[in-house]
Structure formats: structure tokens, C-alpha cells
Amino acid sequence: MFIVLRPKTLRIAELRKMQHMVANKLLYYHREDCRLCRSKNLIKVLDLGEQPLAGGFLDQNEFQDEKFFPLRLYFCKDCTLIQNSEIIDKEVLFKHYFYISSASKTGVDHFKSYAEDLNTCFARKKGDNLFIVELGSNDGVLLLPLREFGHNVLGVEPSKNITEIARKKGLAIINDFFTQEVAREIVDKHSKADIITANNVLAHIDDMEEVIKGILILLKPEGILVFEVHYLLDLIEKLQYDAIYHEHFCYHSVIALSKFFEKWDMNIYKVQRVPMHEGSIRVYVKRKENLGRLQEKSVQELIRIERDKQLDNEQTFYGFTQRINKQKEMLNSAIQQIKQKGERIVGYGAAGRANTLLNYCNITYEMIDYIVDASPLRQGKYTPGTHIPIFSIEKFREDNPENVLLLAWSYKKEILEKEYDYRKKGGKFVIPLPMVEII
Numbered sequence: 498m499f500i501v502l503r504p505k506t507l508r509i510a511e512l513r514k515m516q517h518m519v520a521n522k523l524l525y526y527h528r529e530d531c532r533l534c535r536s537k538n539l540i541k542v543l544d545l546g547e548q549p550l551a552g553g554f555l556d557q558n559e560f561q562d563e564k565f566f567p568l569r570l571y572f573c574k575d576c577t578l579i580q581n582s583e584i585i586d587k588e589v590l591f592k593h594y595f596y597i598s599s600a601s602k603t604g605v606d607h608f609k610s611y612a613e614d615l616n617t618c619f620a621r622k623k624g625d626n627l628f629i630v631e632l633g634s635n636d637g638v639l640l641l642p643l644r645e646f647g648h649n650v651l652g653v654e655p656s657k658n659i660t661e662i663a664r665k666k667g668l669a670i671i672n673d674f675f676t677q678e679v680a681r682e683i684v685d686k687h688s689k690a691d692i693i694t695a696n697n698v699l700a701h702i703d704d705m706e707e708v709i710k711g712i713l714i715l716l717k718p719e720g721i722l723v724f725e726v727h728y729l730l731d732l733i734e735k736l737q738y739d740a741i742y743h744e745h746f747c748y749h750s751v752i753a754l755s756k757f758f759e760k761w762d763m764n765i766y767k768v769q770r771v772p773m774h775e776g777s778i779r780v781y782v783k784r785k786e787n788l789g790r791l792q793e794k795s796v797q798e799l800i801r802i803e804r805d806k807q808l809d810n811e812q813t814f815y816g817f818t819q820r821i822n823k824q825k826e827m828l829n830s831a832i833q834q835i836k837q838k839g840e841r842i843v844g845y846g847a848a849g850r851a852n853t854l855l856n857y858c859n860i861t862y863e864m865i866d867y868i869v870d871a872s873p874l875r876q877g878k879y880t881p882g883t884h885i886p887i888f889s890i891e892k893f894r895e896d897n898p899e900n901v902l903l904l905a906w907s908y909k910k911e912i913l914e915k916e917y918d919y920r921k922k923g924g925k926f927v928i929p930l931p932m933v934e935i936i
């Protein structure tokens with residue numbers, strides 16, 4: 498079990514937190530400094546209350562011991578990073594994981610085209626054989642298409658259950674968290690990497706210093722780090738508060754990322770906005786000394802847009818809370834109206850994002866009959882906090898309820914196409930975000 502150590506003299510506020518932790522047998526601590534620049538100049542800008550772990554799917558006999566943790570965001574007044582400072586032990590978050598990257602066609606297609614892009618950009622001639630290491634490789638959604646281009650690929654993935662899935666596909670995976678030690682092991686056993694990729698994982702790491710030091714050990718001097726992260730600008734503009742949960746420690750902007758890499762003598766030389774997860778950025782980074790004339794306009798352009806939209810001003814995030822509360826009211830009222838008509842409503846997609854939304858909006862098993870989800874890992878379980886049972890998609894198709902709350906709204910296009918027959922028969926989808934609509 499994770500033990501919380503508080504070596505220095507405790508202030509009263511800290512003592513209270515400790516008492517709370519002991520009473521709730523919590524497995525977390527509050528971090529006081531900024532994860533990227535180490536400044537202590539942090540200010541709370543959003544409070545989503547006490548929430549369970551978004552990936553904490555349960556069996557019925559586990560309801561009683563369920564744990565809740567404060568979910569708050571802080572703004573760093575020095576580097577502008579938005580972050581969650583309540584640190585849950587990484588073993589708890591990732592050793593057994595419920596998200597499989599290849600579960601959606603959107604994901605598989607996205608990573609296939611990502612692999613094509615990497616191959617076109619960096620394999621200088623046909624058949625060029627690059628050594629590519631992916632951090633947080635999950636079930637191999639990107640490694641597989643990269644391997645098909647003939648590259649040597651290696652994944653680093655801490656979750657045991659997902660590593661097994663990837664290994665069954667014949668992929669080489671180190672089943673561990675990425676650290677300096679893992680980086681050294683890879684260099685000793687293989688070589689330094691031409692490319693390191695890390696997608697939707699840098700936001701999931703608290704100790705970014707350890708990771709960047711590991712990257713500097715593993716990457717060839719002229720090597721490239723390419724990663725994707727959910728983009729703060731899209732999160733704010735599309736009201737994606739459902740993407741806020743304990744697993745997500747950072748909410749990235751180009752401004753904050755640029756400052757971070759500069760500190761480590763690296764430079765972002767190109768950024769692309771990509772549609773994945775309703776708005777992400779793909780970021781290309783090299784060591785400063787080997788950058789040459791690579792620097793693209795895209796970096797400065799996005800920094801300018803972020804400044805225009807005031808992502809570097811904490812006031813922007815206070816306004817966000819008001820917009821969230823309005824959406825919560827609207828969603829509850831839409832569900833109430835459905836219930837008053839005597840109609841049923843079930844949920845579609847029980848991912849982590851669904852859990853923040855359900856918990857924050859107090860939508861429980863009393864309002865939603867059940868949720869269907871494509872992942873066999875979640876079927877048969879209950880949603881954290883709200884205790885809604887999860888079944889396979891077939892149940893909803895057989896049952897044909899009048900309404901479906903599309904919790905996986907960021908896969909709207911794919912799901913509406915897949916469930917064309919349901920809508921044709923008169924079924925309605927309630928879309929919760931970016932604004933409540935019924936279609």
C-alpha cells in the first residue's frame with residue numbers, strides 16, 4: 498500500500514488533510530509545487546468536489562470501501578500550466594487499466610495515419626529502419642502500424658493487463674513505468690532511439706523530471722520526441738470538463754510546454770492540432786543544439802492564439818466554472834423531462850470521461866438504468882461513485898430504450914454511424930457536451 502510521507506513540520510491545513518486521509522484511508526497527497534517549473538506560485542482555479550477515481554470500476558461488493566478524492570485544478574502563475582495537484586499513487590492508477598486504445602475505430606484510424614506521418618517525415622528512404630520507442634504504448638495501437646513499415650519498435654507500458662494484450666500481438670513491451678533506469682536498460686540492450694513517441698501519457702505523469710531525464714538518456718542526439726496531448730484550448734472552448742480527472746495531472750498549452758522544454762535545453766519546433774479526443778496537439782521536439790533551421794511558424798502561431806484567448810490568465814478558468822454549472826443544470830433538466838414522460842434513458846460509453854460527468858452532475862443509477870460499453874474489461878462492473886451497471890452494446894440494441902445519453906460524445910460521429918438503425922427506429926441521443934442537445 499502507498500504510504501504518505503510528510504517529513505517537515507505540518508501546518509494546520511496540512512494536518513487537516515492528513516486527518517482526512519487517515520479517516521478515508523486515502524492513497525494520495527497534495528503536491529505544493531508546479532509539476533513542470535517547480536514554482537510554488539500556484540492558485541486554485543477549479544473545484545469539482547470529492548470524486549472517485551474515473552477508472553475505478555467496481556464490483557457490487559466493493560461499493561462500501563469506495564474512496565473519494567478532491568478533484569481541483571491549479572494554475573501556475575509562473576509557467577501557466579493548469580494542473581491537478583492531488584497525487585494518487587501511480588500503481589493504483591495504472592497497474593490495472595481499463596482503457597484499450599484500439600477499442601474504437603476512430604482511435605485505430607488515427608494512429609494508423611499518425612504512423613504514416615511519422616514514416617513519411619522521418620524515414621529518409623524507403624525501407625529505412627528506425628528504432629522507435631513508445632511510452633504508454635497501451636495495446637500497441639501505434640506500434641503495430643509502425644512495425645508494418647519495417648521499423649524496430651518497443652513499448653513501455655506499466656499496466657499488466659494491457660501489456661498482455663500487446664504482447665499477444667507479438668510486440669516487445671517493457672512492463673514498467675518509464676524512468677531513467679528503464680531508459681538506461683533500453684540503451685544497454687538495444688541502442689539509443691531515433692524517435693520517442695508518447696501519446697496521451699505525458700498528462701498522466703506526475704514526476705515529469707524523471708521522465709524528461711529518461712528521454713534525454715534514451716534519445717539519440719539528433720533524435721525526435723513526438724507526442725500528443727489533449728489541448729487545453731479545446732478543453733476550455735468545448736467545455737470538456739469531463740476530461741478532468743485524477744489520472745490527468747496536466748492540461749497542456751503550448752505556452753507551458755515550451756517553457757518546460759526550454760528548461761531542459763530542448764525546443765518544440767512544430768505543433769499540429771489534431772482532432773483526437775475532441776482536440777489534441779501533436780508536438781515535435783528536438784535538442785536545441787541539433788535543431789538547425791527546423792523551427793516552424795506553427796509554434797509561435799499557437800502561442801499567439803493562446804495569449805489572445807487568455808490561457809495565460811487565471812481569470813479565464815474562473816469563467817469556466819460558471820459555464821460548467823449551467824451545463825449541469827441543463828443536463829439534469831433534460832433527464833428529468835425524459836423521466837417525467839415515463840421514458841427510459843440508458844448511457845453509452847463508460848470511459849473515464851463519463852465518470853467525471855456523471856459524478857459532477859449527480860447522475861446515478863436512479864436516473865440511468867444502465868450503461869453500455871464496447872470494452873469487455875468494463876462489462877459486468879459498476880461505474881465509480883454513481884454505481885450504474887455496465888453491459889455490452891448488444892443489451893441496448895435488444896432493449897431499444899427511448900433515449901440514450903451519449904457519454905462517449907467525443908466519438909459521436911463513429912457511434913451515430915454505428916447506431917444508425919436505433920435512430921431510424923425513433924431512438925434519441927442526448928448529447929451532453931459541448932452543449933446539451935437531443936438528436
Ligand code: SAM
Binds near residue numbers: 594654656701702
Ligand atoms: N498511447 C495510448 C493512446 O494514446 O491511446 C494510450 C493512452 S492511455 C490514456 C495512457 C497510457 O499510459 C496507459 O496505457 C498507461 O498505463 C500508460 N502510462 C501511465 N503512466 C506511465 C508512465 N509513467 N510510463 C509509461 N506509461 C505510462
